Structure formats: structure tokens, C-alpha cells
Amino acid sequence: MRRALFPDHPGPVYAGITTWRMVVPATAAASFAPHETWGRGALWGSQPLLDGRIYAYAAAAVPAGGHSPDGEKAELLRRFGDWHSPVPEIVAAAGPDEVLRHDVRHLVAPLPAFHRGRTALLGDAAHAMAPTMGQGGNQAIEDGIVLAHHLPDAGDVGTGLAAYSAERLPRTTGIVRKSARITRLMSVRSVPGAALRDTLMTLAGFGPGLALRAFDGIADWLPPQRTYAAGAPDPQIRDHQAQR
Ligand SMILES: Cc1cc2nc3c(=O)[nH]c(=O)nc-3n(C[C@H](O)[C@H](O)[C@H](O)COP(=O)(O)OP(=O)(O)OC[C@H]3O[C@@H](n4cnc5c(N)ncnc54)[C@H](O)[C@@H]3O)c2cc1C
Structure with missing residues (x-):
């Protein structure tokens, strides 16, 4: 659809x-704090899930199109088997066919708009980004909210889509670029390069506080509010009162 709209x-x-x-099952590792660990051109993250199981993700700076002939679990054991606990335990607990592997592609060149005529794109179709900020799905949800906000109850759909495009394009373009910058930083593979990166991050006071500050202007997003003529009741409140 994107190609058809913007050839x-x-x-x-x-x-x-x-x-x-x-x-993987909860039994894979004793209790641990959620973490993301960076190595040379590689990262690993482990997150306990509410139901007790463990979600884990990994990334490596490698050429596109690779697949391990003896399976991706074996590939992870080779790449992460000597990392700190609980990484090797989590890999060992994965079923041989339960490890997903995907090359990451992003839209570094922004689209000129997220709509054309009466057709709009949202989510990855509009702004695929590297997952290093964990924002792809979040931005797709924001798109949906803003799109619904601007669509008129009646009348000119094209104008509503243009307002959606104008609001979402700059924000998501910034996050695509920031995610790409973090991907490049994570991808540093040489020993001196990674040592320099780690030293600079340590000197900059990198820790949970600084990591969270990277989300300033992103995680504090608030959905748009509809405004109503003075004295006119909010339709949701009106409907609620009518039901009572
Ligand atoms: C490793 C990794 C980690 C991630 N981590 C995070 C995270 O922590 N937080 C976060 O917010 N995001 C994360 N993301 C990004 C997130 O997964 C995506 O941004 C999100 O799934 C995009 O949603 P979407 O609906 O736009 O596209 P998709 O999820 O790709 O959905 C599109 C759907 O359309 C279907 N489809 C395609 N073509 C057709 C067709 N012609 N006809 C019918 N159906 C079709 C596809 O099969 C697919 O099901 C991560 C992504 C990756 C790869």
C-alpha cells in the first residue's frame, strides 16, 4: 500500500x-531484575512477565539475511552462552524451534505524508523504526488515537487525514532517527570503540535516570482532547448521564 501511494x-x-x-518458562532462571545488557555489537534483554514466564530479546550487528543452519537457539548459545546470568539459562530453556529471528528494516527516509487523498497509513507502514527504543507499537497506538481524533463526524475526510499527517509525521520521524542513533551506538563492535562508548556512557552518568530521560518528550505524550463550545456538555458525560 505504501508503495502504491508513494511510488x-x-x-x-x-x-x-x-x-x-x-x-520461556519461569523455571528458566531464579528471580532477576529486568535488564538490558550491551556488549560489542550485541545486546540482550530479559523481562519477567506477569504470569511468571520470561520474555527475552537479543540483537546483533550482522549482515542481513543470515540464518543458523543448526537453529537459532544454537546461534544464541554461541553468541550469548558466556554472558552473565540469567542469559545462558534463558537460552537453554528455549525450545529448539521457539526462537524467532528477524532482520530489522526501518524507514530512515520519512514519507512525504502519511496520507494521500482518502487513504492513510499508520504504524510500521508509515514509520517502521528500529526496536531500540521499544516505540514501534507505541507509536502505532498513538497514530490510531490521533487519526480518530481528526476524522470528522461528517464532511471532508481529506482535511482530517491531512491534519493527522501533519501532527504525526514530525513526531515519528524524530523517534525513527533517535532509534537509529541508538542502534548505531549499540552496533559498535571493535574493542576500542566499545570501550570508548562504555566509558563515555559511564562518564555521562548513564544509568536508569539517564536512560529514562531519553524518553522525555516521548513517554510523556498526552492524547489530543476534543474541545466543545462553552456550555455544551462533553458528549461522553452527556451519554453517561442519559444512561443514569
Ligand atoms: C524485535 C522487535 C522488538 C520490538 N519491541 C517493541 C517494543 O518493545 N515496544 C513497541 O512498542 N514496539 C516494539 N516493536 C515494534 C512493533 O512490533 C511494531 O512497531 C508493531 O508491530 C507495528 O504494528 P503494525 O500494526 O503497524 O504492523 P504489523 O504488526 O507488522 O502488522 C501488520 C499486519 O498486516 C499483515 N499484512 C501485511 N500485508 C497484508 C496484506 N496484503 N493483506 C492482509 N494483511 C497483511 C501482516 O501479516 C501483519 O499481521 C518491536 C519490533 C521488533 C521487530
Whole structure:
């Protein structure tokens, strides 16, 4: 659909990393704090889920199109088997066919708009981004809210879509670029390069506080509010009162 709407756009390109994901039983590891650990051109994250199972993800800066002939679990054991606990235990607990592997492609060149005529794009179709900020799905949800906000109850759909496009394009373009910058930082593979990166991050006081500050202006997003003529009741309140 994107190609049909914007035939001159170059489309998604490889972001330089491949990713693995898995969910394993709780028995895989004793209790641990959720973490994300960076190595040389690789990262690993482990998150306990509410039901007790463990979600884990990994990424590595490798050429696109790779697959392990003896399976992705074996590939993870080779790449992460000597990392700190609970990483090796989590890999060992994954079923041989339960590890997903996907190359990451992103839309580094922004689309000229997220709509054309009466057709709109949202989510990855509009702004595929590297997962290094965990924002792709979040931004798709924001798109949906803003799209619904601007669509008129009646009348000119094109104007509503243009307002949606104007509001979402700059915000998501910034997050695509920020995610790409973090991907490049994570992808540093040489020993001196990674040492320099880690030293600079330590000197900058990198820790939970600084990591969270990277989300300033992103995680504090508030949905648009509809305004109503003075004295006119909010339709949701009116409906609620009518039901009572
Ligand atoms: C490793 C990894 C980690 C991630 N981590 C996070 C995270 O922590 N937080 C976060 O917010 N996001 C994360 N994301 C990003 C998130 O998964 C995506 O941004 C989100 O799934 C995009 O949703 P979407 O509906 O736009 O597209 P998709 O989820 O790709 O859905 C599109 C659907 O359309 C279907 N489809 C395609 N073509 C057709 C067709 N012609 N006809 C019918 N159906 C079709 C596809 O099969 C698919 O089901 C991550 C992504 C990856 C790869």
C-alpha cells in the first residue's frame, strides 16, 4: 500500500541489526531484575512477565539475511552462552524451534505524508523504526488515537487525514532517527570503540535516570482532547448521564 501511494519513496532499508525473541518458562532462571545488557555489537534483554514466564530479546550487528543452519537457539548459545546470568539459562530453556529471528528494516527516509487523498497509513507502514527504543507499537497506538481524533463526524475526510499527517509525521520521524542513533551506538563492535562508548556512557552518568530521560518528550505524550463550545456538555458525560 505504501508503495502504491508513494511510488518514488525508497522504502525500508536494513537497520544493521538482526533480532531474536523468545518466551520461556519461569523455571528458566531464579528471580532477576529486568535488564538490558550491551556488549560489542550485541545486546540482550530479559523481562519477567506477569504470569511468571520470561520474555527475552537479543540483537546483533550482522549482515542481513543470515540464518543458523543448526537453529537459532544454537546461534544464541554461541553468541550469548558466556554472558552473565540469567542469559545462558534463558537460552537453554528455549525450545529448539521457539526462537524467532528477524532482520530489522526501518524507514530512515520519512514519507512525504502519511496520507494521500482518502487513504492513510499508520504504524510500521508509515514509520517502521528500529526496536531500540521499544516505540514501534507505541507509536502505532498513538497514530490510531490521533487519526480518530481528526476524522470528522461528517464532511471532508481529506482535511482530517491531512491534519493527522501533519501532527504525526514530525513526531515519528524524530523517534525513527533517535532509534537509529541508538542502534548505531549499540552496533559498535571493535574493542576500542566499545570501550570508548562504555566509558563515555559511564562518564555521562548513564544509568536508569539517564536512560529514562531519553524518553522525555516521548513517554510523556498526552492524547489530543476534543474541545466543545462553552456550555455544551462533553458528549461522553452527556451519554453517561442519559444512561443514569
Ligand atoms: C524485535 C522487535 C522488538 C520490538 N519491541 C517493541 C517494543 O518493545 N515496544 C513497541 O512498542 N514496539 C516494539 N516493536 C515494534 C512493533 O512490533 C511494531 O512497531 C508493531 O508491530 C507495528 O504494528 P503494525 O500494526 O503497524 O504492523 P504489523 O504488526 O507488522 O502488522 C501488520 C499486519 O498486516 C499483515 N499484512 C501485511 N500485508 C497484508 C496484506 N496484503 N493483506 C492482509 N494483511 C497483511 C501482516 O501479516 C501483519 O499481521 C518491536 C519490533 C521488533 C521487530
